[in-house]
Amino acid sequence: MDAGNISRTKVRAGIVGGAGYTGGEMLRLLLNHPDVDISFVHSTSNAGNHVYDVHTDLFGETDLKFAAELAYNIDVLFLCVGHGDARKFLEANPIPADIKVIDLSQDFRLSNSPEGHKTRTKLFTYGLPELNRDAIKEAHNVANPGCFATCLQLGLLPLASKGLLNSEVHVTATTGSTGAGQSLSPTSHFTWRNDNLSVYKAFEHQHLNEIGQSLKQLQPDFNQPISFIPYRGDFTRGIIASIYIDTDLPEAQALKLYHEFYDKHTFTHVTSHNIDLKQIVNTNKCFLQVKKYGNKLLIISVLDNLLKGASGQAVQNMNLMCGLDEKAGLKLKAVAF
Structure with a gap:
């Protein structure tokens, strides 16, 4: 551990919004992280309840209870709240300057420069390690990327790094039901979702803005749809x-370009062989398959939306920010079967 960043034996972490899917994944990861102690888990609606009352798989793992009040004797604060709520939270709750903040919402992802987003509250660095690893190591506050954004950016960054995105980019992607969050809606009920597929937000998904921002960071003249x-x-x-x-x-x-680009990035792996979701579900990995068909270059990208697409990447960012082993707490077993 880098004593210049965190001098204690373990990093003390707080979680705001611990009752949702990303909050639950954050709990599971940090409870098993060798270098972290969870100081508190905040949830207004569940204050006083054990975390295993909500995340029932954690029964027998911890006696932590949800807290109604914030505590500031921490090193890192994870914001696992809804889009729009992170900005409101930071404006209503000034966080001491020595506490690092990692936001999992979309509130601070967009910027006018690669270095970060200036707001009334904080300066945030965009937290995609495969793009901004060195900046993340020096960052005080990180905006964790979106799940679709992470999946698509990892598929395109090597091409952008060489200025090769000179035609329209075509993408079709399917996400699991947890991507919709824990609150029920007509399209997230089991009876509707099971044995069903549907398109949503075609051509106008909110993650397109951050994808374009990152591609222009590597290929400034990128202007393709x-x-x-x-x-x-x-x-x-x-x-x-x-x-x-x-x-x-x-x-x-x-293939050579992709292998070289991700050679020093521990969680992103490139192959020409067929890949599938069971290889990466329950891990912090992204697998990329690169194949050529005529004049079409096809890249298949797979990741777990709750881990590499959310809480796992947030822990990866914490590891970088605090001078820890980047893989600490993230050596996870894939579902496989």
Whole structure:
């Protein structure tokens, strides 16, 4: 551990919004993290209840209770609240300057420069380690990327790094039901979702803005449309995206480019073989399959929307910010079967 960042034996963490899917995943990860102690889990609606009353799989793992009040004797604060609520929370609850903040909402992801987003409250760095690892290590506050945004960016960043995104980007991607959050809606009930598929937010998904922002960070002249068709899947967790562009780049060179780009990034792996969701569900990994068909380069990208697409990546960012082993607490077993 880097004593210049965190001098104690363990990092003290607080979680705001601990009752939802991302809050529950954060609890599971941090309870098993060798270098972290959870100081408090905040939830107004569940204050006083054991966390296992909500996250029933944690029965026998912890006696933590949800707290109604915040505590400031912490090193890192995770905001696992809804979109729009993180900004309101920070404006209503000034956080001491020595506490690092990692926000899992979309409130601070967009910026006018690669370095971060200036608000009345904080300066945030965009927390995609495969793009901004060095900046994250020095950051005090991080905006965790969205799940679709992470999946699609990891599929496109190597091409942008060489200025090769010079045609329309076509994307079709399907996400599990947990991507909709824990609050019920007509399209998240089991009876509607099971044995069903549907398109939503075609060509106008909110993650397109942050995807474009990151691609321009590597390829400043990028101005091609990203035609993105998202699907609601009839499974619980995971995202599978198929991405293709027109390019003269041969398959062997494309594979070499992807391997070299992610060579030093421990959670993103490249192959020419078929990949599937069960390889990555319950892990912090992203797998990329790169294949050429005529003049089309096809990239398949798969990840777990709750881990590499949310809480797992947030823990990865915490590890980088606090000078810990980047993989600490994230050596997870895939579902596999």
